[in-house]
Amino acid sequence: MRKSELDTPCILVDRVKLLDNIRRYQGYADAAGIALRPHAKTHKTPEIARLQVEAGAVGVTVAKLGEAEAMADGGIRDIVVAYPIVGSAKLARLIALARRAKITVACDGIDAAASLSEAALQSGLVIDVWVEVDPGYGRAGVLPGADLDRLASALVPLQGIRVCGALVFAGHSYGAETDAEREAIARNEAGTALLAAEALRGFGFPIESVSAGSTPVGRFASAMAGVTEIRPGTYVFGDVMMVKAAALAIEQCALTVLVTVVSRPAADRAVIDAGTKVFTMDGEDSAIGTGRGYVVGHPAIEVAWFNEEHGILKLPDGERGLRVGDRLEIVPAHCCAVVNMLDELHVLDGDRVGATWRIAARGKVK
Structure with a gap:
């Protein structure tokens, strides 16, 4: 099947660019002498996770237990759930999953840890736990210093879990404007993780993994001395947010959304068959002035x-020849959100559809 035969809207992935992105970020980790554990919340597709592992990744990171189950079903055997597991239903699923894959769970508080300990003891398993520490982003994560010490002290008597890692996520790196800022954030993120690891070791925990890093700072892995692995995710596809973050060029973005023009209500306006139920409103506008996406081959069009x-395109004078039925490819503002909206992605070899992969973890937010 050719790309022109696909119904729209749909997700396209350029195989060459996909593989190039996988190899490039694996190269950053390899050059730094640390492991790569890509975040699979971006692609949610076991076929892509297997490509990452084949290229050298040690396993994957996921955000939700449902994603972990989908990855395990797809053959991935080393999975970090970088999210607290709370509630009896999820704990039962976690225990079942831990019987068929190596599962590590992030934790930033004693309540979740105590519940996990009880569930593990009842099952006869020991679950690895990484303590999440906040490096200044202000999302999840115990604060370093006194708060971390209090948590560590409370964790000491718990059985059924093995505290063996420290995990940080400097999400504020996405807002950095220069490479100097990004590198400084990478160094600070690493420093926070290392101090947390040392603090936890001081309480007798065998800390083996020091995990940090995201796509914006992945290029600076060599500056993250002492970190044992990084967890970038968006790099695999790229999007306009990551172009703004200088993680890759717009031409390196592997994922686009194929859309059709369905209305031309005014000379300066075209309407496409994809709105927030495809593109979502997550992410920032393009840093290069193209709005909520980038129209491939038509950089003057504003999404x-x-x-x-409905998606509304603003057309400058030189782009007003668009007609109803014309097709366009758009790089989205945030690829991770788009992937969670559709059921499958089409992998292109040139203009031909070489494969269609089901997005197995699409909607797996429980």
Whole structure:
């Protein structure tokens, strides 16, 4: 099947660019002498996770237990759930999953840890735990210093879990404007993780893994001395947010959304068949002035705004020849959100569809 035969809207992935992105970030980790554990919340697709592992990744990171189950079903055997597991239903699923794959769970508080300890003891398993520490982003994570010490002290008597890692995520790196800022954030992130690891070792925990890093700072892995692995995710596809973050060029973005022009209500306006139920409103506008996405081959077109089912394109004078039925490819503002909206992605070899992969973890947010 050729790309022109696909119904729209749909996700396209350029195989060459995909593989290039996988190899490039694996190269950053290899050059730094640390492991790469890519975040699979971006692609949610076991076929891509297997490509990453084949290229050298030690396993994957996921955000939710449902993603971990989908990755295990797809053959991935080393999975870090970088999210607290809370509630009896999820703990039962976690125990079942831990019987068929190596599962590590992030934790930043005693309540979740105590519940996990009890569930593990009842099952006869020991679950690896990484303590998440906040490096200044202000999301999840115990604060370093006194708060971390209090948590570590409370963790000491718990059985059924093995505290063996420290994990940080400097999400504020996405807002950095220069490489100097990004490198400084990478160094600070690493420093926070290392201090946390030392603090935990002081309480007798065998800390083996010191995990940090995201796509914006992945290029600076060599500056993250002492970190044992990085967890970038968006690099695998790229999007306009990552172009703004200088993680890759717009031409290196592997994922696009194929859309059709369905209306031409005004000379300066075209309407496409994809709105927030495809592109979502997550992510920032393009740093190169193209709005909520980038129209491949038509950089002067602005992806102006979305309703649920409609995307509105603002057309300059030189782009007003678009007709109803014309097709366009758009690099989204945030690829991770788009992947969670559709059921499959089409892998292109040139203009031909070489494979169609089900997004197995799509909607797996429990």
